Amino acid sequence: MTKGCAVVTGASRGIGAAIALELSSLGFDIIVNYNGSESKARTVLDEIKSRGGNGDIFKCDVSNRSEVDEMIGFALKKYGRISVLVNNAGVSQIKLFTDITQDDWRKMVSVNLDGVFNCCQSVLPSMIHEKSGRIINISSVWGVYGASCEVHYSAVKAGVIGMTKALAREVGPSGITVNAIAPGCIMTDMLREDCDDKTIRMLVEESPVGRLGTPQDVAKAAAFLASDNADFITGQVLGVDGGFS
Numbered sequence: 001m002t003k004g005c006a007v008v009t010g011a012s013r014g015i016g017a018a019i020a021l022e023l024s025s026l027g028f029d030i031i032v033n034y035n036g037s038e039s040k041a042r043t044v045l046d047e048i049k050s051r052g053g054n055g056d057i058f059k060c061d062v063s064n065r066s067e068v069d070e071m072i073g074f075a076l077k078k079y080g081r082i083s084v085l086v087n088n089a090g091v092s093q094i095k096l097f098t099d100i101t102q103d104d105w106r107k108m109v110s111v112n113l114d115g116v117f118n119c120c121q122s123v124l125p126s127m128i129h130e131k132s133g134r135i136i137n138i139s140s141v142w143g144v145y146g147a148s149c150e151v152h153y154s155a156v157k158a159g160v161i162g163m164t165k166a167l168a169r170e171v172g173p174s175g176i177t178v179n180a181i182a183p184g185c186i187m188t189d190m191l192r193e194d195c196d197d198k199t200i201r202m203l204v205e206e207s208p209v210g211r212l213g214t215p216q217d218v219a220k221a222a223a224f225l226a227s228d229n230a231d232f233i234t235g236q237v238l239g240v241d242g243g244f245s
């Protein structure tokens with residue numbers, strides 16, 4: 001008997017892939033959501049299955065509401081209930097504030113904020129019906145403190161925190177918890193694209209624990225928030241940043 005289904009957005013790579021594997025090891029069936037990286041999503045699912053887990057890959061752009069509704073509908077039809085939603089899919093961009101175009105801004109908001117709205121709103125009727133559920137939103141340390149040359153990214157990640165706190169109050173009476181994780185600098189494609197070697201060395205030097213985070217560091221925190229040990233925790237922002245903040 002599994003614990004129901006966990007939908008992990010942006011699970012084809014990086015932090016999302018690690019969360020998918022970690023939640024699978026806890027006994028959840030996993031929807032490995034991807035947008036562009038189908039073969040990587042298949043590799044994640046193969047790994048899940050090779051460790052005795054179960055799940056599916058599902059292509060869906062989280063900024064597109066009808067695609068999100070299709071994914072949630074598929075998961076509910078196949079697995080009966082969605083126990084956990086992890087809103088992890090995200091994009092980043094390094095640009096001076098004065099260079100950010102309307103298109104840059106719209107893309108940032110549509111994936112990183114509309115995406116969280118779409119997935120939460122699509123999954124919540126079934127969680128409310130079940131009177132249980134866990135929503136885990138992946139924000140960022142920059143959403144708490146702000147980052148130079150990432151004003152649009154910082155703004156939407158702060159928006160995710162606001163959404164987390166407000167939604168936690170609204171759906172708490174329905175037995176649903178909503179929490180956010182604010183990762184620091186985690187070694188993934190996103191960090192490699194955003195930072196050159198010199199910047200990465202500087203980030204390591206600034207880190208009290210003397211290293212960058214791994215996707216598994218974040219995945220373990222997500223697994224805790226999805227577990228029974230976190231029953232009484234909601235509306236919180238858990239920093240997973242090696243003391244960076």
Ligand code: NAP
Nearest residue numbers: 010012013014015034035036037061062089090186188190
């Ligand atoms: P990553 O390696 O760039 O992976 C991004 C993931 O998001 C990929 O699986 C990608 O899927 C998916 N994605 C992007 N746009 C999507 C869309 N429109 N619809 C569905 N999926 C989409 O990034 P990461 O570092 O693992 O970051 C994961 C999350 O952690 C993000 O929300 C990011 O902002 C946050 N975060 C990261 C760091 C860090 O240092 N790495 C720090 C703080 C917060 P496809 O490849 O299939 O398109």
